[in-house]
Amino acid sequence: MSVVRGWCPSAHRPMTSGDGLLVRVKPRLGWFTTEQVLRLCDLAVTFGNGFIDLTSRGNFQLRGVSEEGHAELLSELVEQGFVEADPEREARRTLVIGSGLVYEPRTVDLAERIEGGATRYPLLPPKVAVAVNLGRVLNEGVAGDFRLESSLEGLILRADGAELGRPVTLDKAVDALVELMEWFLATGGAESGRMRKHLERVALPDVWQQVRPKATQGVPVPAKIVMGVLVGVPFGATDAAGLRSLLQASEATHVGLTPWRLLRLAGAGDFDVPGFLTEPDPLQNVAACPGAPACAQGQVATREVAWALAGRVGSLHVSGCAKGCARQAASDVTLVGRDGRFDLVRNGRVGDTPEKSGLTGAEVLELLTA
Ligand code: SF4
Incomplete structure (x- = not known):
């Protein structure tokens, strides 16, 4: 292997x-x-x-x-x-479902169609995903390159990185998905890797930019x-x-x-099990990948720092290396492991220019909790 x-x-x-x-x-x-x-x-x-x-x-x-x-x-x-x-x-099973916290028949119907249509999808770069996010307001934190979302006018398909999407019907959603996937590949999407990155260098045709998705409501x-x-x-x-x-x-x-x-x-009733949260908790705002030594690419241990900072710095992402597996979105504080130390990014994501570099864990705690 x-x-x-x-x-x-x-x-x-x-x-x-x-x-x-x-x-x-x-x-x-x-x-x-x-x-x-x-x-x-x-x-x-x-x-x-x-x-x-x-x-x-x-x-x-x-x-x-x-x-x-x-x-x-x-x-x-x-x-x-x-x-x-x-x-x-x-590999074609890339569906990320961000709606359906209550029973939502449209989400189930659409998800079934998307999974059912998978044999029609061209083979895409490995990190590319299809997201479904429907409802009265949309949930944040749903990563996906091809986004089926609610708008005030109905269902739309939006390329990640574009502000507007194209109206589609439930019956035509898979056809539209295939069409946008083929456009992505035909215009060099395989080299870009992700849709958002692709749209930084290739103009999306107007037909895919017509309608704004509904507002998001947080996570x-x-x-x-x-x-x-x-x-x-x-x-x-x-x-x-x-x-x-x-x-x-x-x-x-x-x-x-x-x-x-x-x-x-x-169908769950009341319960209290150690290691699981049943009420809002600052830890929910913290993303931390396994880091070193659990991940071979980890440059630093992540979770001690994450526990220590939870609830003290707003949203927090502690990443063991520059790959940023645990969160793609921006955080109030992002710490990125490099050569055994941390780079600090404020109001950004892994890959953004750090405000400070080469900090030890102790220096990070001192700086952020002083
Ligand atoms: S971000 Fe780096 S250290 Fe963390 S899980 Fe991904 S590859 Fe491993």
Whole structure:
């Protein structure tokens, strides 16, 4: 198994991290049954180190899988219906669902159509995603290059980075998606890698820029919701034992994965399980990737600093290296690991020019909490 850097890890092409391979498992239409999650917990323990990430694309990621065990894990995942047997087909499953905190038939209908149309999609750069974000107001923090969103006039398809989108009907949404994907590739999108970056150098035709999406309302927080409970997973990091306890205590029937490191527990009652948040908490505003030593590319440890700064600096992103896996959006404070020290970016994202560089963890704490 080769090490593939710069790719989102998948079940077929896992990325190597400091603790082994990362094997990504994507829910169908954003949901797993409780039974499926329990089976994934078993697989995480049998083939990995039991740690499970909830990614910013609303997927689970099993950590610490060995090179030798990967083939057997993959065949279990395929057999149990979690992963497509065909790697290209699996690679086309890029849906990120940012709406549907209450039962939202239009979101389900659209998501089914998008997943159903996947065989028609051209093969896109590995990080490209399709996002669905519908509702009276739109949720923030839903990453996606091809964005199906609500506008005041109905459904639109918007290229990420453009302010306006093109009106589409539900019936024609997949056709429009294919058309925009083909435009992206025909104009050099494969070299750009992402739509937002692509639009910095290529003009999007006017036909794709007609209608503004609805306003956004911020990122959801842990709370009781109509269908159950929205529960926070600090840093998106948990393990098989924690998830099992959560499911048992909450009596949830289904588990929805979201882009905000929140789990939707359908049918859940009251519960209190260590390691999970059921109320708004400053930790929800903090993104921190595993960093060093868990990730082989990590230049610094991330989570100690993140715990220490949670609730003290506004929104915070601590990134183990310049790749910025944990958050693409801007934060009030972004710390980026480089050669064992931190670069500090204010009101920006990984990749923006740092205000200060080469800070130790102690210097960061002193500077930001003085
Ligand atoms: S951002 Fe974090 S998780 Fe991503 S490669 Fe760098 S250290 Fe690893």
